[in-house]
Amino acid sequence: MRPRSLTAFGFLAPYLLIFASFWLWPIIYSFYLSFMSTRRLPWTFNPKMTWGRVVQDPAFYNALENTLTILAIQVPVMLFLATLLAVMLNSTLLRARGLIRFAFFAPVVIGEAAYAAVFRLMFNTEFGVINKVIESVGLPPVEWFSNPDAAMALIIMAVTWRWVGYNAIIILAGLQSIPQDVYEAATLDRVSPRQQFLYITLPLLKPVILFCLVLSVIGSMQLFAEPYLITNVGGPGGATETLGLYLYRQAFLNLNFGYASAVAYTIAALAVMISALNLWIGRDKT
Amino acid sequence: MASVTLEKVAKSYGSHKVIHGADLNVKDGEFVVFVGPSGCGKSTLLRMIAGLEDITSGDVSIGETRVTDMVPGDRGVAMVFQSYALYPHMDVARNMSFGLRMQGNDKADTDARVGNASVVLQLKQLLARLPKQLSGGQRQRVAIGRAIVRKPQVFLFDEPLSNLDAELRVQMRVEIARLHSELAATMIYVTHDQTEAMTLADRIVVLRDGNIEQVGSPLELYHDPDTAFVAGFIGSPRMNFLAGRTENWADGLQSVALVNHGDKIVKIPTRSALATGEEVTVGVRPEHLLAGKAAVGGFAITADVVEHLGATTYIYAGARSENPLIVARTDDHADTVGDQVTILPQVGKAHLFDTNGMRIR
Amino acid sequence: MSQQNAASRKRAIALHAVIVPLALIWVFPIWMMVVFATRPDSAIFSPKVLLTPGNRFWENFNLLQDDLNFTRTLFVSVVVAVVYTVLSMILTSMAGWALARYKFHGRIAVVGIILGTMTLPYFVVVIPQFILVARDFGLSNTWVALIVPPLFNSLGVLFMRQAFSMMPAELFDAARIDGVSEWKIFLHVGLPLARPMLAALAIILFLASWNNYLWPLLIANDTSMMTAPVALGSLFGLVDVSWGGIMVGAVLMTAPMLAVFVFLQRFFMAGITAGAVK
Numbered sequence: 003m004r005p006r007s008l009t010a011f012g013f014l015a016p017y018l019l020i021f022a023s024f025w026l027w028p029i030i031y032s033f034y035l036s037f038m039s040t041r042r043l044p045w046t047f048n049p050k051m052t053w054g055r056v057v058q059d060p061a062f063y064n065a066l067e068n069t070l071t072i073l074a075i076q077v078p079v080m081l082f083l084a085t086l087l088a089v090m091l092n093s094t095l096l097r098a099r100g101l102i103r104f105a106f107f108a109p110v111v112i113g114e115a116a117y118a119a120v121f122r123l124m125f126n127t128e129f130g131v132i133n134k135v136i137e138s139v140g141l142p143p144v145e146w147f148s149n150p151d152a153a154m155a156l157i158i159m160a161v162t163w164r165w166v167g168y169n170a171i172i173i174l175a176g177l178q179s180i181p182q183d184v185y186e187a188a189t190l191d192r193v194s195p196r197q198q199f200l201y202i203t204l205p206l207l208k209p210v211i212l213f214c215l216v217l218s219v220i221g222s223m224q225l226f227a228e229p230y231l232i233t234n235v236g237g238p239g240g241a242t243e244t245l246g247l248y249l250y251r252q253a254f255l256n257l258n259f260g261y262a263s264a265v266a267y268t269i270a271a272l273a274v275m276i277s278a279l280n281l282w283i284g285r286d287k288t
Numbered sequence: 289m290a291s292v293t294l295e296k297v298a299k300s301y302g303s304h305k306v307i308h309g310a311d312l313n314v315k316d317g318e319f320v321v322f323v324g325p326s327g328c329g330k331s332t333l334l335r336m337i338a339g340l341e342d343i344t345s346g347d348v349s350i351g352e353t354r355v356t357d358m359v360p361g362d363r364g365v366a367m368v369f370q371s372y373a374l375y376p377h378m379d380v381a382r383n384m385s386f387g388l389r390m391q392g393n394d395k396a397d398t399d400a401r402v403g404n405a406s407v408v409l410q411l412k413q414l415l416a417r418l419p420k421q422l423s424g425g426q427r428q429r430v431a432i433g434r435a436i437v438r439k440p441q442v443f444l445f446d447e448p449l450s451n452l453d454a455e456l457r458v459q460m461r462v463e464i465a466r467l468h469s470e471l472a473a474t475m476i477y478v479t480h481d482q483t484e485a486m487t488l489a490d491r492i493v494v495l496r497d498g499n500i501e502q503v504g505s506p507l508e509l510y511h512d513p514d515t516a517f518v519a520g521f522i523g524s525p526r527m528n529f530l531a532g533r534t535e536n537w538a539d540g541l542q543s544v545a546l547v548n549h550g551d552k553i554v555k556i557p558t559r560s561a562l563a564t565g566e567e568v569t570v571g572v573r574p575e576h577l578l579a580g581k582a583a584v585g586g587f588a589i590t591a592d593v594v595e596h597l598g599a600t601t602y603i604y605a606g607a608r609s610e611n612p613l614i615v616a617r618t619d620d621h622a623d624t625v626g627d628q629v630t631i632l633p634q635v636g637k638a639h640l641f642d643t644n645g646m647r648i649r
Numbered sequence: 650m651s652q653q654n655a656a657s658r659k660r661a662i663a664l665h666a667v668i669v670p671l672a673l674i675w676v677f678p679i680w681m682m683v684v685f686a687t688r689p690d691s692a693i694f695s696p697k698v699l700l701t702p703g704n705r706f707w708e709n710f711n712l713l714q715d716d717l718n719f720t721r722t723l724f725v726s727v728v729v730a731v732v733y734t735v736l737s738m739i740l741t742s743m744a745g746w747a748l749a750r751y752k753f754h755g756r757i758a759v760v761g762i763i764l765g766t767m768t769l770p771y772f773v774v775v776i777p778q779f780i781l782v783a784r785d786f787g788l789s790n791t792w793v794a795l796i797v798p799p800l801f802n803s804l805g806v807l808f809m810r811q812a813f814s815m816m817p818a819e820l821f822d823a824a825r826i827d828g829v830s831e832w833k834i835f836l837h838v839g840l841p842l843a844r845p846m847l848a849a850l851a852i853i854l855f856l857a858s859w860n861n862y863l864w865p866l867l868i869a870n871d872t873s874m875m876t877a878p879v880a881l882g883s884l885f886g887l888v889d890v891s892w893g894g895i896m897v898g899a900v901l902m903t904a905p906m907l908a909v910f911v912f913l914q915r916f917f918m919a920g921i922t923a924g925a926v927k
Contacts, residue, residue, distance in 0.1 A: 009831045010751035014759070017744035017806060024801040025766055028777035035777065090668045095661040104911070105672035108679055110921070111906035113860035115878035116899035120678045122885065123685055123693060123892060131681065134698045163678065168921060175922035216768075224770050227862045231882050246772065253776050254867055266772040273770050340822050361828025373823035377841045387827025390837065438827065 032263040040260035052264035062265065064240055065248035066272075068154070072244065073222040073276075076158045081214055083162070084169035085207070089199070091170065092177045106167040114164075118231035121160050150241030153233045157242050160228050165221070169214045176210030177203065212284045216277045223273040226250060245269050289474050290351030290364070290441040291316045292337060297346035299329075299336060306332055308498045309346060314442075314476060319468050322478045323485040323521070324495035330478045331446055333495070337476065338444050339363050350441055361387075366435035367444040370451060372427045374419040374434075381406075381415040384434045398437075405433040408470070425456045432467070445477040449484065461487060482522055486510070494518045516645035519571050525602065525614050528577070529641075530570045537561030542640065542648075544570055552587040554633050556640045559649055568648065569641040574602065574616040576637035579629055582619070586632030589613060594623050603629055682903065685896035693892055705893060713894030716887075717872060722880040723901060729795045729865075729876060730858040737800050737854050738847065745809025746835050750821060760810075763803040771863070774801070779867050790871040799864055802857070805850050808923050812846035813839055845916065846923075852913055853920035856906060877902050 039048035056062055087106055090096065109117065125132050125146040133143040144152050180203065188198050226246030229236045235251075236243030243251075249269070253262030292314040299307040307329050314320045322330040335341040337348055339360035347356045355363045374383050381402055382389075388398040406412045409429045419427055428448060435443055445464070449457045465488055468475055479485055485492050486506045494501040494509065494517070502514045506522075513519035519527045532544040532554075541555040542562055554570060562568070578586065592607035603615040603623055615631055623629060640648040680700075685693055688703040713719050748760055778798050788794040816839070824834045840847070865876040872880070881898045884890050910917055 007753035010747040010753045013743045013747035017740040020800045024798045028774045031777040102672045105676040111910045113878045115881040116902045119895050119899045120682045129694045171921045270770050270773050360825045367826045369819040373819035390829040
């Protein structure tokens, strides 16, 4: 081997060691596990108990449906909001920019446990401030934690609150990387601000928004802490049980590692498929 | 100081050959300039001498030592880069001493060497500044100082002046020439600028497509080029190339008819006769074309563009064609566009090339 | 000119009419965190809506300490996050340097696999990680288990690779010619030049570790080794628990990160946007 290659591997080795032990080996091992019945010792090769079960388990389909529902509503709403925010935050007309940025970006640094606690109190059915507001306009209070649809809405709102700023930061950076002279040229060509946004800004932002979309899809597929902490481990009655939560239950409460691994690989396959579909739809048509 | 020897040095990236086996001997204390158009491999060859690029085959020796497989730091070379490559986070003194410090050189010696270099290069007042606080010329001097401090066997320069403006470039050129004579050091210098090559070099190496085209002193290359490529590359403005057809040969002079200029015959000295009716190219430099009254018996051209530089006037004929004819007049004649000018190649100053661009002597 | 001014004035008013209420909604939960943390439970669970902070922070803090030793969990969180950040920065900056500055066989494969970690859900990895660490090595409730497995995170590698590959190659060539060893070039030229990127990476890594929930939940169930988020979450389901105390915990978890965000915003933004915009 050339000395340069040796040096390179010297620099890489410590990370690769960790990476191989805690990422590469696990994904191979969990693939192996996904074919093993692990209900009782010794573990035996029995894909019927793992992959066979995935396709016919109603609890899995429930979790899948919940996850896809959250994904289908939350991701588009959040990305629309994030784009809107980024454009507004980028406006030269904006005053108190620092404070307003703080409002949207601060949730990004807040841990799930901390914000779950606040949301639980704010949405408390009897005493929560949200229901007080709803009642003050003459509507009946919402049973946030016992009505399945309301619980789902709560999860979607919480996740959107937490992540919209994160996506807005990325889109804002994308906006700021568009050279200003493009807009100056367009203005001289008598292109209106609205047209500039539609025909210059959006097309140039597309790769960034697509990047956010893929990140959000992967994130949503792995949603775990919010339903675990806010809606009492996927309550009411599994109405907010996500794939992540279902997997957690199977792997770490039932200790059924083999089946959980099959579920994990199913989630991975779905995440990759949905991301690929997004990228394919958003590809540059030439 | 030491000599540098290249033996059949070649480099390829996969199947793509970039240097085709170069042989060269740079003498101790010599100033050699690699010159050629971009992509000719001159920088690659320099970096192979430095050890920054792997050598696919062949050998490089510095002094008596074969350095082909040595890391750059062990070869005893110092290099000045086009971008200066100053460490942005270190002040001038620390930039110059970095290599020595990292190798654990004695501190007093390091300080003394930095002190000397800063005197030679007038950097004394700038030692505590960061690179971003320096002008382009100052940065260039620091980069040279960093090379001097290492007391190398060989100095390597990779287009060191191309980032400077025209005036500074001339100034630094003179400074590098002064350094060469003061240090009596072996220097190898890469440039695409033939003026730098002509003014600095003891010998010039002209490269083309990864091959050494010709090696020689600046005046050898100017007066006696081996190929049309070298003839065209050395000298400014470029040599004129005129299509010709061989006629008779007598008394060491080959007659050639200029086919695009009414078959006007020019006589060029050659050792032997060429077959009659062969296609050849006549090369004659703009400054070797007599014009006006001096060009008795010459042929007429029409001036399309005229540039008055004061001492010299350049006349371009056929400016819209791919290969305009350029005449340099120094006889103070105020030509204007559209004028007919009679010209004639000076006897003995024109060169003859075959269809492959090789010189016919 | 005045016509143009009037138009932009109208646009400014419309802009603020949208963004200011939205911003208020977005800070509201953070505000309420402070309100809840400083009010007694009797006020939190009362029909009257309270929107202003009280003065019961220390009382609530003591209630939280009674429910569980929260200062210990904060200590665990700080140690884990600091050690993780330092180790991860060392590992990933070295790896990023290798991938950015050397050409070697398998480089593209390594980059490809590392990029893969970003897209593959963590769940695929976490089950065997747990089996390996908890069952095979019996390392539950240890510092090693909390800190080492999450080091596989490849964000830093890609981040530092990007940072190092933007630096001009001639700089490192100059050092090589000066006879400086590769390790010293990394240490004395590469790293100092990457300082702003290292700062951004440190913030992102620290934040990720500080807020990490799933892995510590799995690997540390002993109260003496729980991290703050896990400990806080463990209180949610309990019947006889001080919610004012929980909110004090939430504030203590959140306030340092908000401070980091406010004072080091530039690095924070750089950390988040790296990789997205090239």
